[in-house]
Amino acid sequence: MKKLVKFLGWVIGILGLVILAFVSFVYLTWDKKYEAPYPEAMASADSAMIARGKYLVFGPAHCAGCHNTTERSAQVELGMDLELIGGAEFVFGPGILRSRNLTPDKETGIGNLTDQEVARVMRYSIGHDGRPIFPLMPFQNMSDEDVNAVISYLRSQQPVKHPIPPTEYNFMGKAILALGLIKPEGPDGTPPKRVKVEASEVYGKYLANSVANCVGCHSPRDLMSGEFIGPKFSGGLLFEEAPGESFITPNLTPDPETGYIANWTEDTFVQRFKTGRIYEHSPMPWGSFSRMDEVDLRALYRYLMSLDPVSNKIEKTEYMLQAAGSN
Ligand code: HEC
Ligand code: HEC
Numbered sequence: 639m640k641k642l643v644k645f646l647g648w649v650i651g652i653l654g655l656v657i658l659a660f661v662s663f664v665y666l667t668w669d670k671k672y673e674a675p676y677p678e679a680m681a682s683a684d685s686a687m688i689a690r691g692k693y694l695v696f697g698p699a700h701c702a703g704c705h706n707t708t709e710r711s712a713q714v715e716l717g718m719d720l721e722l723i724g725g726a727e728f729v730f731g732p733g734i735l736r737s738r739n740l741t742p743d744k745e746t747g748i749g750n751l752t753d754q755e756v757a758r759v760m761r762y763s764i765g766h767d768g769r770p771i772f773p774l775m776p777f778q779n780m781s782d783e784d785v786n787a788v789i790s791y792l793r794s795q796q797p798v799k800h801p802i803p804p805t806e807y808n809f810m811g812k813a814i815l816a817l818g819l820i821k822p823e824g825p826d827g828t829p830p831k832r833v834k835v836e837a838s839e840v841y842g843k844y845l846a847n848s849v850a851n852c853v854g855c856h857s858p859r860d861l862m863s864g865e866f867i868g869p870k871f872s873g874g875l876l877f878e879e880a881p882g883e884s885f886i887t888p889n890l891t892p893d894p895e896t897g898y899i900a901n902w903t904e905d906t907f908v909q910r911f912k913t914g915r916i917y918e919h920s921p922m923p924w925g926s927f928s929r930m931d932e933v934d935l936r937a938l939y940r941y942l943m944s945l946d947p948v949s950n951k952i953e954k955t956e957y958m959l960q961a962a963g964s965n
Contacts, residue, residue: 649877666924668812671768672822675848679757679782681790693720694784698850698934699777700926701788704728705737715915715925722792723747723800728774731862732811735772736802743797760785760941761829764822765945770815771822773864778825779848783832819863837933842941843933846871855922856887872948873898879919882959886952892949898955900947907939908932 682688685747694815696699702714705722714720723737724747741747748756755766760777809816814820834845846852855875858868868874873889888898899907915924930938 642702644716656955660663664809664813668807668816670770670815670818670821672764672770673768674758674762674764674822674824676752676754677757677782677785679753679785681753681793683788683794684790687790688794691787691789691794692719693929694788694849696792697926697929697931698845699780699788700923701740702851703923703926705740705775717925717929719797721798723798724802725800731836732772732814732887733805733807735774735805736748739798739800739802739918740792741795741798741800742793743799746799747797748792748795753786753793756792758784760788762824764821772820773823773854775849776854778823779829779844781830781833781848784849792815802825806963814862835933837936839937839941841942842937842939846941847936850927850930852890856890856916857863859908869946869948869950871942871945872950873952874950879921883919884957884959885917885920886955886957888952888955889944889948889950890942891939891948891950892943893949896949896951897947898952899942902945904936904939909933911935920956 644875651913672746672753681847694721696714697955702720702722703711704726705721705724706714706720707725710723711726721938724737724935726737734754737790739747742749744750748965758764760775762778763775772904780788784794821912830844833841836839853870857866857870857873858874859865860867869891871890873887875887877885878886879885890899891897892900894900902910911924911927911930914928915922940949
């Protein structure tokens with residue numbers, strides 16, 4: 639008996655030391671800084687460039703829906719063109735991310751960041767201060783021309799002073815950062831200089847993967863690291879939104895049995911996007927996407943229909959859980 643107590647004492651002691659060592663490791667090393675090259679970006683005052691940038695920011699790239707306070711994001715969702723003053727909070731397992739003020743204000747916005755610093759955020763998911771950013775902004779492969787257009791629009795806004803408290807990580811978030819599970823990720827090869835805007839599969843592929851992030855939500859992923867863990871566009875990613883309400887993304891591949899839009903016509907698809915939001919709490923940025931023009935929507939449809947069919951049955955996309963004992 640005495641021997642057992644002694645043995646357990648050792649086990650508990652060693653376990654304690656291991657935990658202490660891990661906790662110290664996390665606290666000492668989570669705040670890592672990374673390096674990445676600065677892209678050759680340059681904002682322009684050309685009105686066509688600013689207009690293209692505005693279209694991307696409020697439409698397919700949906701920067702405007704995320705980079706605002708919750709109340710103002712709801713107004714943007716309804717079609718208002720408000721400055722991107724930041725402030726939305728994304729509360730998830732690893733902590734609270736707070737979107738930044740992207741107006742040209744020097745103190746609280748991007749007024750003191752160079753075009754290259756802003757472009758590097760988009761190309762490498764790395765903050766201007768070298769912090770890695772959780773993968774919410776997968777614009778790594780956006781064309782040089784579109785990156786310049788977005789920055790041109792951001793620079794053309796009215797500066798608005800609106801300080802945003804820093805992003806906060808809890809222990810889990812810090813552990814993920816300390817272990818290097820989230821680190822800046824660059825483009826796959828050299829991003830295109832420009833992509834021709836036309837109702838083609840090529841442009842649809844570009845929108846779905848490098849601008850609108852359809853791929854990020856409509857594919858199986860590990861929710862901690864963001865890694866893709868199954869066939870892209872086959873759906874099945876779970877979002878728990880308002881208490882009791884969950885969403886599962888539908889399979890967007892043209893599988894005749896289980897593809898959610900496999901028997902939609904191109905016009906049905908365009909019409910669905912023009913209709914906009916149906917579920918109030920759906921995480922899909924329907925308001926921004928309803929601003930996409932027909933060329934972009936037709937391009938998306940043609941690309942999705944060109945994918946290899948993947949069988950993945952998603953029974954329905956929205957679930958209301960009955961609260962326990964409520965009947
Ligand atoms: C899904 C929501 C979302 C979308 C869409 C989005 N952002 Fe962000 N953005 C964030 C959040 C959250 C942060 C803060 C991240 C952090 O602090 O780790 C951020 C940070 C930034 C930063 C500041 C990084 C730094 O240096 O600290 C820039 C610049 C930026 N975003 C630009 C853009 C642009 C340009 C677009 C559109 C092309 C865009 N974002 C789309 C959520 C979003
Ligand atoms: C932030 C996550 C997110 C992004 C980005 C996103 N979706 Fe979705 N999508 C969802 C969710 C969740 C649903 C199910 C709830 C709903 O219908 O709103 C959904 C539903 C759909 C539906 C079914 C709508 C219906 O009538 O039932 C289609 C079609 C669709 N998405 C296509 C797309 C395309 C194309 C893109 C890119 C342009 C895209 N999604 C980007 C999360 C997302």
